[in-house]
Amino acid sequence: MAIWNLGSINIDHVYRLDHLPRPGETLAASRYVQGLGGKGANQSVAAACAGADTHHLGAMGQADDWVIDRLSRRGVVTTDILRMADQATGHAIILLDGQAENAIVIHPGANRALTPAMLADPLSEIAAGDTLLIQNETSCQVEAARAAxxxxxxxxxSAAPFDIAAVRAILPHVSILAMNAGEAEALFAAIPGDLPVEGLLITRGGEGAEYRDLTTGTVHRQAAFPVDPVDTTGAGDTFAGYFAASLDRGEAIPQALRLASAAAALKVTRHGAGEAIPTRAEVLDFLAARPADQPSE
Ligand SMILES: Nc1ncnc2c1ncn2[C@@H]1O[C@H](COP(=O)(O)OP(=O)(O)O)[C@@H](O)[C@H]1O
Ligand SMILES: [Mg+2]
Incomplete structure (x- = not known):
């Protein structure tokens, strides 16, 4: 089966500065790094690395061809990514000072300029048994979920970045709702009763993850693998992409949780977002070295 991902593509521009600029001030950066991010791009890379036939649905401006190259090199099918003449590729300007304080400007650009008409063709290709991933960084979330x-x-x-209005709108069309601990807390505070979905995937950083099967009431828990984290950017996206790919292969929830947890553990030992997501072979090696470790229940 295929995985489709209606997801954001963001270019991260990271500038290192002595201090954050004050109004009216002009500063030269001491260092500049450009990276590929966006929850959507990260989840596509993770699902493709996990071995799934992964099609990214999304949009960019007309420049930035390197983004397409990078996604394709990680195995993502990019032919459905639209190139918009009147929009910039989504991006984040990230300013960092010497004390690790930051200031960030995000421009959603093409990610939020998608219209249902632009997605009609790829959405019509989604078939029974396929999986559609969505996060809260693009337009057309409800239309895509309904069609799928x-x-x-x-x-x-993935209810991230968390917005209760976006969750409420899409909820009737969702099978599995994925959240981190903070997002889950916000969700349960806003909607205390039953949720009309099959399952909840809740990740809890270094404390692991759980899947609540709401059709049976079973809760599957997976501990986090003990590692030395250096950068947790994209941990949740790595988890979500690997989890989806595992279900897509027909694997059961405990297996999917264990695979995703190993992939996310490896990711947090590396700096960066998309480029730090491990391959399936790396994840399987990591797991092979831990045969009986961290059983799920
Ligand atoms: N310090 C850590 N050690 C091991 N695994 C981690 C660590 N932090 C995150 N992970 C893995 O990444 C998953 C997602 O992290 P989490 O912080 O919950 O998501 P998000 O990135 O969305 O905030 C966790 O469930 C866990 O499997
Ligand atoms: Mg986190």
Whole structure:
């Protein structure tokens, strides 16, 4: 089966400065790094690295071809990514000072300029048994989820960045709702009753993850693998992409949790977002060295 991902593509521009600029001040950066981010791009890379036939649905401006190259090199099918003449590729300007304080400007650009008409063709290709991933960084979330469910696909929605209005709107069309601990807390505070989904995937950083099967009431828990974290950017996206790819292969929830947890553990030992997501071979090696470690229950 295929994984489709209606997801954001963001270029991160990271500038290191002596101090954050004050109004009216002009500063030269001492260092500049450009990276590929966006929850969407990260989840596509993770799902493709995990071995799934992964199609990214999204949009960019007309420049920045390197982004397409990088996604394709990680195995993502990029032919459905639209190039918009009147929009910039989504990006983040990240300013860092010497004390690790930051100031960030995000421009969603093409990510939020997608219209349902632009997605009609790829959405019509989604078939029964496929999976659609969505996060809260693009337009057309509800339209895409509805179309995928009507086609008989599984819809996994990452409620991040968290916005309760966006969750409420898409919830009737979601199969699995994925959240980190903070997002889950915000969700349960806003919607205390039953949720109309099959399952909840809740990740808790270094404390592991759980999947609550709401159809049976079973809770599957997976401990985090003990590692020395250096950068947790994209941990949740790595987890979500690997988890989806595992279900897509027909694996059961405990296996999916264990694989995703190992992938995310490896990711946090590396700096960066998309470029730090491990391959399936690396994840399997990591797991092979830990045969009976961290059983799920
Ligand atoms: N310090 C850590 N050690 C090991 N695994 C981690 C660590 N931090 C995160 N992970 C893994 O990444 C997953 C997602 O992290 P989490 O912080 O919950 O998501 P998000 O990136 O969305 O905030 C966790 O469930 C865990 O498997
Ligand atoms: Mg976190």
């Amino acid at each position: 469910r009507q086609a008989g696909a599984r819809v996994i929605y």
